[in-house]
Amino acid sequence: MSHLTPPRRQLDRDADAPVPDQxxxxxxxxxxxxxxxxxxxxTRPTDDTPGxxxxxxxxxxxxxxxxxxxxxxPEPRPEAEADPGPQAEPEADPEPRAKAEPGAASAEDxxxxxxxxxxxxPGAASAxxxxxxxxPLADPADPGAPEDAAAPAAAxxxxxxxxxxxxxxxxxxxxAFVRVGTSVLAAVFVLVAILVPDRLDRLALENFLxxxxxxxxxxIVLLALPPRGRRIAAVVSGALIGLSTVLKCLDMxxxxxxxxxxxLVFDWVLLxxxxxxxxxxxxxxxxxxxxIGVIVLVVAVLALxxxxxxxxxxxxxxxxxxxxxxxxxxxxxWITCFTLSVQVAGVPxxxxxxxxxxxxxxxxxxxxxxxxxxxxxxxxxxxxxxxPSDQLLTGLRGKDVLxxxxxxxxxxxxxxxxxxxxxDATLQEGNAxxxxxxxxxxxGWLRSPVTGAGSWLAHSTFLSGLWVKNQQxxxxxxxxxxxxxxxxxxxxxxxRTVGIVPGVRKAWPExxxxxxxHIYDSTHLGYQGPYFSWTPVPDQFxxxxxxxxxxxxxxxDPIMAEIILASSHNPWSPIAHIIDWKDLGNGKIFYxxxxxxxxxxxxxxxxxxxxxxxxxxxxxxxxxxTQWVQRYGDDNTVLVFLGDHQxxxxxxxxxxxxxxxxxxxxARDPKVLQRVSGWGWTDGLKPxxxxxxxxxxxxxxxxxxxxxxxxxxxxxxSRKATVRRTNxxxxxxxx
Numbered sequence: 001m002s003h004l005t006p007p008r009r010q011l012d013r014d015a016d017a018p019v020p021d022q023x024x025x026x027x028x029x030x031x032x033x034x035x036x037x038x039x040x041x042x043t044r045p046t047d048d049t050p051g052x053x054x055x056x057x058x059x060x061x062x063x064x065x066x067x068x069x070x071x072x073x074p075e076p077r078p079e080a081e082a083d084p085g086p087q088a089e090p091e092a093d094p095e096p097r098a099k100a101e102p103g104a105a106s107a108e109d110x111x112x113x114x115x116x117x118x119x120x121x122p123g124a125a126s127a128x129x130x131x132x133x134x135x136p137l138a139d140p141a142d143p144g145a146p147e148d149a150a151a152p153a154a155a156x157x158x159x160x161x162x163x164x165x166x167x168x169x170x171x172x173x174x175x176a177f178v179r180v181g182t183s184v185l186a187a188v189f190v191l192v193a194i195l196v197p198d199r200l201d202r203l204a205l206e207n208f209l210x211x212x213x214x215x216x217x218x219x220i221v222l223l224a225l226p227p228r229g230r231r232i233a234a235v236v237s238g239a240l241i242g243l244s245t246v247l248k249c250l251d252m253x254x255x256x257x258x259x260x261x262x263x264l265v266f267d268w269v270l271l272x273x274x275x276x277x278x279x280x281x282x283x284x285x286x287x288x289x290x291x292i293g294v295i296v297l298v299v300a301v302l303a304l305x306x307x308x309x310x311x312x313x314x315x316x317x318x319x320x321x322x323x324x325x326x327x328x329x330x331x332x333x334w335i336t337c338f339t340l341s342v343q344v345a346g347v348p349x350x351x352x353x354x355x356x357x358x359x360x361x362x363x364x365x366x367x368x369x370x371x372x373x374x375x376x377x378x379x380x381x382x383x384x385x386x387x388p389s390d391q392l393l394t395g396l397r398g399k400d401v402l403x404x405x406x407x408x409x410x411x412x413x414x415x416x417x418x419x420x421x422x423x424d425a426t427l428q429e430g431n432a433x434x435x436x437x438x439x440x441x442x443x444g445w446l447r448s449p450v451t452g453a454g455s456w457l458a459h460s461t462f463l464s465g466l467w468v469k470n471q472q473x474x475x476x477x478x479x480x481x482x483x484x485x486x487x488x489x490x491x492x493x494x495x496r497t498v499g500i501v502p503g504v505r506k507a508w509p510e511x512x513x514x515x516x517x518h519i520y521d522s523t524h525l526g527y528q529g530p531y532f533s534w535t536p537v538p539d540q541f542x543x544x545x546x547x548x549x550x551x552x553x554x555x556x557d558p559i560m561a562e563i564i565l566a567s568s569h570n571p572w573s574p575i576a577h578i579i580d581w582k583d584l585g586n587g588k589i590f591y592x593x594x595x596x597x598x599x600x601x602x603x604x605x606x607x608x609x610x611x612x613x614x615x616x617x618x619x620x621x622x623x624x625x626t627q628w629v630q631r632y633g634d635d636n637t638v639l640v641f642l643g644d645h646q647x648x649x650x651x652x653x654x655x656x657x658x659x660x661x662x663x664x665x666x667a668r669d670p671k672v673l674q675r676v677s678g679w680g681w682t683d684g685l686k687p688x689x690x691x692x693x694x695x696x697x698x699x700x701x702x703x704x705x706x707x708x709x710x711x712x713x714x715x716x717x718s719r720k721a722t723v724r725r726t727n728x729x730x731x732x733x734x735x
Contacts, residue, residue: 222234223320234309238309266472335350395675400551401559402559403640404625409621423615427685430622442681445661447695457469457470462699465700484513490517496517502537529588532574543563571600
């Protein structure tokens with residue numbers, strides 16, 4: 001029998017009349033007349049009525065052209081099942097009841113049927129639109145069942161599965177609770193994603209009690225669109241909200257470490273560095289698990305955002321009148337609160353912060369895309385590129401010049417009231433130590449391009465004379481022929497240029513760009529002791545290694561050295577302490593010192609303890625350096641030491657936006673400091689609050705000018721003028 005052909009109906013007969021040409025035992029159940037078709041057609045399981053017994057075979061209605069003999073004689077139908085009762089309507093057509101099921105489900109849930117039909121499961125739709133089942137009790141899994149019985153039964157099963165979230169398998173109250181709870185959670189998720197700030201220090205309850213204009217705008221758009229457009233807009237807007245949420249999470253991490261937001265153009269390479277850090281800390285397995293976890297988390301956020309927006313769009317469509325009125329009321333409330341600047345706990349109630357966040361992001365991306373051209377133009381300008389080598393750095397010929405960076409040595413170490421007393425004592429002791437050895441010092445301030453991290457950007461800014469604020473600029477610089485301060489020393493041929501870089505544990509091809517004849521990384525300093533968290537080699541040992549490998553050699557050429565002191569690198573726990581220089585040996589003594597140190601996991605539970613350990617680390621680095629100068633310095637020693645950037649916001653307090661770092665020049669020869677006397681720097685190791693503040697990229701050219709031949713002649717003329725004024729004053733007093 002074709003699926004498109006309705007079953008044939010036999011003529012009404014007397015119930016007692018025998019069926020012609022039909023064996024009596026072939027059909028033990030009489031032909032259904034009266035109310036029996038309606039009773040058999042309704043196969044939906046309900047709470048009160050059990051479904052058909054799958055063990056009871058049902059004989060399809062015989063047809064003249066398809067007569068088959070049953071395999072086994074079926075058992076007679078029970079009397080109670082055959083009799084539908086007095087309430088059944090005779091000649092009931094099962095088709096209206098089957099088509100009315102979606103509506104009945106909607107009525108049961110208390111919702112309208114418009115959106116239910118739009119978002120229904122395909123299985124539910126097929127159950128609604130399927131043709132009448134001529135064999136309502138046939139089992140589709142039974143090979144002996146008619147062919148056209150399987151599709152309606154499968155459709156009915158699909159309808160049951162699709163209705164799980166609409167109360168088909170839950171009591172009405174539980175279904176309503178799930179439905180309302182899901183909608184509420186979707187609304188909360190979207191609002192939190194819009195309102196959440198991109199900085200951890202701004203995560204406060206009052207920031208989530210605001211009315212965002214962006215949510216009202218989305219509601220207006222979704223209400224105005226037709227069903228298909230509404231679904232597309234909900235998915236797209238939900239995905240965008242999810243992407244912005246991921247971006248805000250990245251911003252939180254970057255603000256905590258670099259005190260700036262994540263750069264969508266330049267910072268992707270830093271994620272690779274983060275993966276390398278995880279690998280170094282937890283091994284390859286930890287790296288793989290971390291990467292997988294991040295990917296799964298990002299996909300989950302995007303999917304949840306899209307599903308939440310689709311859910312809210314469907315709710316608004318089902319309750320359109322209420323949604324329109326609510327949107328209008330909230331829109332008027334937003335305009336009123338924004339106009340009157342209504343605030344809750346000091347936070348504006350009406351906000352448009354999310355749209356401003358997106359606008360700023362677009363602005364940053366646009367600037368980032370054009371930054372490469374701007375930097376290339378700056379790269380081509382070098383005031384000393386054509387200066388002959390015999391006219392470079394003439395004021396330092398014969399001197400050992402040491403450019404030393406102290407990791408994370410920022411202005412906060414000197415200015416913070418909780419650190420200042422101890423740091424002042426350290427700097428005063430250093431001053432006394434240097435004066436006792438015949439040295440003098442002058443100090444000022446430099447503004448670093450980075451804060452929290454990114455030391456290599458600060459180093460290249462200081463040495464190149466260019467503002468290297470991102471990784472793209474750094475790569476462009478280190479692949480160019482731009483001369484650096486260190487390469488100018490190399491260009492003269494009057495110095496041997498070396499690098500002491502204990503923080504470098506891998507290949508560092510950029511070292512050649514900086515004009516260093518030889519580089520000593522962590523594996524070439526002779527250190528056999530333990531790591532101190534991130535720090536591969538303690539500062540005192542690094543300086544002693546420099547003395548043994550280069551500075552202490554006899555009959556050598558003058559040295560220009562770039563030295564990186566890394567003991568003050570985050571996380572500042574555990575840290576080493578000064579020991580007798582004669583006991584350093586190969587560094588194994590530091591195993592005992594490390595055991596006596598603090599545990600970084602415990603330290604980072606308290607911001608105050610972090611600041612305390614940071615201050616101790618800076619003190620250790622400064623003490624190591626001043627003691628080395630006192631111990632090994634001579635008349636030809638010129639030391640320039642500075643911080644590379646401020647520490648992370650946990651130390652600076654978050655609200656401190658200064659990027660200043662101290663810089664100091666130390667020399668025993670008074671002629672060296674006379675050349676920089678016009679800079680206005682402060683005497684000693686501690687710069688005054690009002691000492692000059694320069695951008696870090698300005699130092700290179702100022703230094704080259706101060707110690708070049710032109711500056712030397714000017715200094716000599718200034719000294720002669722001073723002598724003449726003194727002689728003139730003496731003659732006048734005698735007269």
